[in-house]
Amino acid sequence: MNNILPPSNDSHDYLSWAPYHWPDCNWCAKAKAFSTPDETWTTCPYITLDGQVNPDVRTLNGPVAITSVSQAVLYTAVSYGLTRLPDYSRRAAQWIDAFFLSSSTRMNPHMKFGQIVRGPGPSGQLGTYTGILDLRGLVKIINGILILKSSGSPDWTASRDQEMRAWTLRYIAWLENSSIAKMTASRANNHGSFYVSQLAVTKILAGDQQGAIDVLQHFFKSQFRDQLAGSGEQPFEAVRTRPFHYRCFNIEALITNAKIGDFLGLDLWSTRSKYGATIQTAVDYAIKTKPDDEDVHELVPHVASVAAAYGDPDGKYAAFMSKTMEDYESKPFWFYDQTQALPNSPAARKTKRRQDNVVFGPVIEFSCPMVFDKSDKVELDMGVYTTCNELRAFYEY
Template sequence: MLPFQRLALQIHSFAALIALVLADPNDWVNVDYVISQAKVEGRSPTADARAAIIRNAQSSAGKGPWTVTSVKDILPPSKDPHDYLSWAPYHWPNCNWCSKAGRTHLAHTSLGSGHNDSAPSTSASSVLNPDDAYENEAVLNLSHRRPRRRSHSHTQALLPLMDIGIEQGQNVIPTSVPDLPVQNTATASSLSATAIPSILPVKFSALSPPAPTSTSQSRGHGPAQAAAKTTAKTSKTSCVPSPTISLAPSATWTTCPYVARDGQVNPDVRTLNGPDAINDVAQAVLYSAVAFALTRTSIYSVNVAKWIKGFFLDSATKMNPNMNFGQIVRGPGLDGVSGTFTGILDLRGLVKIANAVAIIKAANSPDWTPGQDQQMRSWSLDYSDWLMTSPIGMKTATRPNNHATFYVSQVVATKILSGDRPGAATALQDFFAGIFLDQVAKSGEQPFEAVRTRPFHYRSFNLEALITNAKLGDQLGLNLWAAKSKYGATIQTALDFAMALDPRDEDVSQIFPHVAAVAAAYGDPAGKYAAFLKKREPTYQSKSYWFYDQSSALPNAPAKNTRRVIWQREDFSQINGSDPIANVPFECPAVFRDEASVEIDNGVYVTCEELEPYFTEGKVEITLSATLFA
């Protein structure tokens, strides 16, 4: 087997592994509905889904506990292992090392498009001369099919280093490299003998750092190993002075400027413990809480209490109630000592945590004690305060896309955990009366998601958060399903639009749970949602979401024929699910009142002019396919 074939097989196996461990999308299952389902006798229409949840709870029982402190080789800038740490997933080093023998090129394996919790694809890329790389629109926006504003680069600060398993000379870049950002032919030609890093296994090192020789790079380095060798000499161009001829690739984390490549996941972000830990504990506790309510088997509630205690409450392992170091953009400079607004997204699983606590409390579990409940209330109050008052939290709250939508989910979840139901309801009402108004065009398109490099994924991703928020509202007695955007579109409108798209090379399965949720909320008299699921995922009735997404679980949704006013406000009284909104001509979203271009992800900016076609045309670079409904 050729080296690049072995690499492809390795990446394929890694992708399969990631796909197996991915959790369900963010969700909320109505607490009263879960409790009532324990009394259902005979064969239930959701029997297969219930059985799947119980199996998943049983599988989780042998895992955990999960904590942010379980791996301490890499500490956040605070040096406190209780602080959550993650790296911005779409940022890549943009640097060349200078040395006596020539220029050192650090080759990286790009795991392709994907959100930071999605399976990678196979492609290869390399970091080239900072004067050349990422200066071409086609290079920066690899998946764009229409002009885009160039993402802004970041030069940010020092982080401790670690070995990411790069083995010297392991593999050779294959001859076909579709997304290689070649701008300098002399530079590109030298890459044929450059080592591609291995993505497995992840190893940690405590070797002494190399001593810097340049005053401009005189900051201390952390542990490093597996030095990258210098390649052949090239013409004189801009490069960063190298402390040694052979320099560890991990030195890029603190020395090279990092630039945004929207949708292109840097594989080394997976070497940190925090992101997987929160996703795993959130999914495990929700499965186990539902399983306890359905079966009254004590091991499930014991596990819920144990896992929440380990992650949030135990003094030795608890997570501090902040996201000060979420999705840090690495590189030199002072800004990198802080997290970014996108980092809050990492803790979206907190909705499942709040859901699990509410379920086991309603089920009168003796394993969730008043003392634990009070501790969790206290943690939630502290985190809610951080969300609403920290600079990071306040910036996230103003983003016009999925970041604000998921942010609201967390605010509401923490308020439910702390017992502040009126505050939770107000946060939801403010969102649907504000940011949501500009999120969905009349056609159902979501322009702030459609403009991204993976538009189908991001449409589905924001729908995930919108549906979660509507379900949270339903739990609080609100019919937010009937909320309309400025252009008269609802969550259902957005789902219908996304269903009609050709996802191209993206994962269509991301939308399946949303189809079931919309059918439950709005009804499916023509059977189009059932037909879609039956055609695309014949086993959908055995998925956990099928248990969650039943009309009986949404007592305030339109399918239950309720006509509740969403909120009593004169200025938004027309958005009550009954009064139609007249055709509204396009106007720039409110977020552009103070900014000509708006940052929608780390280093990714968009202008009103770029969004306008998505609002007015209702279709940009899409293929409608009626056969998807057949």
């Protein structure tokens, strides 16, 4: 199934399918047996089963390729920065060339066909606002590029830098102007959080640091304010069918945004939601939450980030990581999650105070998140909706 093309028939256009959508063809099973998978994709309506991944979405090249290139570029760039061995630098440049720059293999700078909801009619021919999430690994790729540049890599030439900057500028234009991306930007949950990560980091590579700062500050003054309850609960994630996973997922995006801000000289770690919670509060809440059948290991890298950013004077984060993942100090995330890498964090500035010495303001009464100002219900994923009343209990718990 690796030769499947997007509706544009352009092999350079990224393609993925919405993961939580399944064909609903019971009505036609006896009348007609489909001989090829694509008959199912274009004939049967698809229904939403939140949290249940349709396994055939994993047969496409795009999502796997993005994951592979993001890890490869970051690891080889870090390896070059540490060792100055030229092979690592060459490999990083080759990965970037293949994915972004080569005329025969490059990806076009848009996500127009990301997470298509298959089925008959026009809706099965265009991607959805959830598809932008697939390219969240771009943060790692640009991180790798910045390492190559700062390390003086001979392989990161002026021409290669110019070409990558041109690709980035075109992607920024799509992120800021396409109807799909505008909808992603408006989402109140993890989709909106990860959108900000991509837009901010691409602006950094394009040389627009003030633009990146503006994007981050706008997010932390808008969507972020409603994302965290006073307890640290994340109502927009907790209402989903896999709440532990989605709590961790949005925390990943929030930490990424705070790290990008830290690089730009901002302390977004100390930003509080409308109800007084920080990213640390969200992680503390998740630590106390039972994962049930979900994977508790998802949380460990985020605990490491919080320990680096806020400090761990009581050792509670180290204790959690040791209990949950004994070899956590041998993992790549532990290498990145050090206070020295976060110079604008509370821990680095030595302004961390014991939580029991912090005086909070008055308790703020619940009010519906601003995303409900224009609608009685909001979409969290394709076909997955929630209301203010459904979220209220998570804020007041």
